[in-house]
Amino acid sequence: MGTTGGAERSDVVASQRPLSGPAFRMISSQLVDWYERPDQFDTFNRYLADKGLTIASRFLVVSSLVLVTVIMFLTRFSAQGPTSAHARTANLVIIVVTVMMVLVLSTKRNLSRSWSYAFVLYSEVGIAAAMLLYSNPLAALAHAVMFSVIGGYIAFFHNARLQSLHMLWVFVVVIGIVTRIAIVENYSDIPVLLALVVLVGAAIYVIPFACQFILSILSTDALNSQLDPLTGLLNRRGLADEVRLLLERSHKHSTLLVVAAVDINRFKAINDEYGHSVGDAVIEKVGARLVDSAGPTALIARIGGDEFVIVDSVDQRSVDRLAHELRRPTITSPDHPPVAISVGIAKVAGPFDSVDDALVAYPTLLRRADRAMYSAKARGGYSVVLQTETG
Missing domain, CATH: 3.30.70.270 (Reverse transcriptase/Diguanylate cyclase domain)
Incomplete structure (x- = not known):
């Protein structure tokens, strides 16, 4: 009898209109639950180790950092990139430190949660600084998609609260660049500017948010498989x-x-x-x-x-x-x-x-x-x- 009732409730939820009040309340409840979930760094790393995916996941992170490093290096040879002596020096420092991060990620056997937080903090500041060094702010706005790499990393390894801080930081940086384009550079093609902002925003916000939301729910199942249901202790x-x-x-x-x-x-x-x-x-x-x-x-x-x-x-x-x-x-x-x-x-x-x-x-x-x-x-x-x- 209980199974039938559960199936009926599932059918009711599934049949709700996407824009109905009950559907919004259900989504709101899921979002609150998602936001309050604990950091999943240890849980997700254990899951990767159980599946033999630690090296593969580390390779993806390293590859993303290498890609960011290559992008910053190529801008040194463009008139749109860092052109002043100070900007080029700062760009070089960021490249060198990023390469050092790549070496640590490639050689360090075990990464602690505190190291991971330090990596995220450096990446947030480093990418923002690299963008501000561009002589052409439109090029900087286009390259803001580099933030999606960090958003994806947070989605897999950390929690919604850190993701929210990441999104807030990116919003501040992007608004600063858009203000520079519209006011300081007196850019007049507003439709193109808005289209570029929407495109960059989709890459920065939608993909990491979707990953974070889905993975946090999946990680709960992985965590539950390690807990005793009666006591809540480890099994x-x-x-x-x-x-x-x-x-x-x-x-x-x-x-x-x-x-x-x-x-x-x-x-x-x-x-x-x-x-x-x-x-x-x-x-x-x-x-x-x-x-x-x-x-x-x-x-x-x-x-x-x-x-x-x-x-x-x-x-x-x-x-x-x-x-x-x-x-x-x-x-x-x-x-x-x-x-x-x-x-x-x-x-x-x-x-x-x-x-x-x-x-x-x-x-x-x-x-x-x-x-x-x-x-x-x-x-x-x-x-x-x-x-x-x-x-």
Whole structure:
């Protein structure tokens, strides 16, 4: 019955006139949801890595930058481009820095989100500066389409808020150039100027916006495939992806790589006595408890029915605090008995010689934490933690 109702609602939405009130409200709701979506840099990079497309995507970005560099280089030989000594010097500086960006993108194995933001900021300023160096503002307006490269990059790797800032910045730059053409240069062919603005605007705004809107929705599906639907924590697949990112960032640090295996005591008995709805509530409450107990950098996953894993790179004080927090009983409801969890913690000190060495150490720690958890479970009682020292 529910399926039929859902199909009927889908048919109603599909049959709405594009310019009707309900259609506008639906589109507005989608736009608000699109605007509020989180940055997708890590999610999209994991998706590319899963599909084996990291190198191909990097090649496309590098190729776009090379194209921009070639365009700026060719303008040096045109009377429409930079003609004064200062303008040509500034043009050369931009070309050199862009080439350096190309080299970084071509050789750097892993790019952080902060580096990506720096790349976007440089590109926004660099393209605007390159356009202002043109002696003919009409040529500068035509070459404003170079902004579409950055808009496309943001669409794939970042969020709608950054895209909105990009569009606002481009609007300011283009209006400045159009004002120069119409007032300073006293250009009289307004229809041609408007046609050029519309053409450039379509390349700068429509294509990146469409990509951003569609990709942000698709990225939600990719993100959901890495999350446990009941708790909102990572699932087994999501944990594996996030652990790799964690170790890529922290393998050189002199901190402890910590893995905690968590299991709910007598969970089957809770399910049998109170029913699955209470069992689900217990799992949700325990998941929330783990989030409260672990540090802000911890990765927390539900990898089975009542099995959880915590992974973090921290100091000994944080490990002690985590063990202390997890010893306390978990209260899920006044109508339910306190829930005890058994926790096993394994740790190893960094730094590691390489990411691969850290990745090899992780499954060993997970097995040791799992064995420690079973030892804690054998002791019984509330939230007993067995901490293991590993070399």
